[in-house]
Amino acid sequence: MLISNAYAQAAGGDPSGGLMGLLPLILMFVVLWFLMIRPQMKRAKEHKAMVEALAKGDEVVTGGGIAGRVTDVGDSFVQVEVAPNTVVAVQKQAVATVLPKGTLKAL
Numbered sequence: 001m002l003i004s005n006a007y008a009q010a011a012g013g014d015p016s017g018g019l020m021g022l023l024p025l026i027l028m029f030v031v032l033w034f035l036m037i038r039p040q041m042k043r044a045k046e047h048k049a050m051v052e053a054l055a056k057g058d059e060v061v062t063g064g065g066i067a068g069r070v071t072d073v074g075d076s077f078v079q080v081e082v083a084p085n086t087v088v089a090v091q092k093q094a095v096a097t098v099l100p101k102g103t104l105k106a107l
Contacts, residue, residue: 059099
């Protein structure tokens with residue numbers, strides 16, 4: 001009639017076709033690992049070590065930009081003196097950087 005018959009193709013083809021099809025996906029994952037995941041894990045490890053090493057007298061800057069001197073270190077919070085007789089409780093994880101000693105002269 002007006003519609004022709006459709007026949008299936010014969011089975012058989014390139015045996016390495018499946019592996020060659022996955023090669024770009026594997027290559028993209030490797031590039032993603034070295035450019036994004038691995039550096040992020042390294043930064044997280046360094047931040048954890050910095051937070052664990054916090055001690056009384058360290059000069060720190062929080063993630064919110066508050067700079068001050070650590071007066072007390074607890075399990076999950078640190079007390080940061082931001083001005084004379086003004087102490088703020090900050091979560092340890094919120095500490096972004098530890099400044100070199102003597103950076104904050106006003107306190």
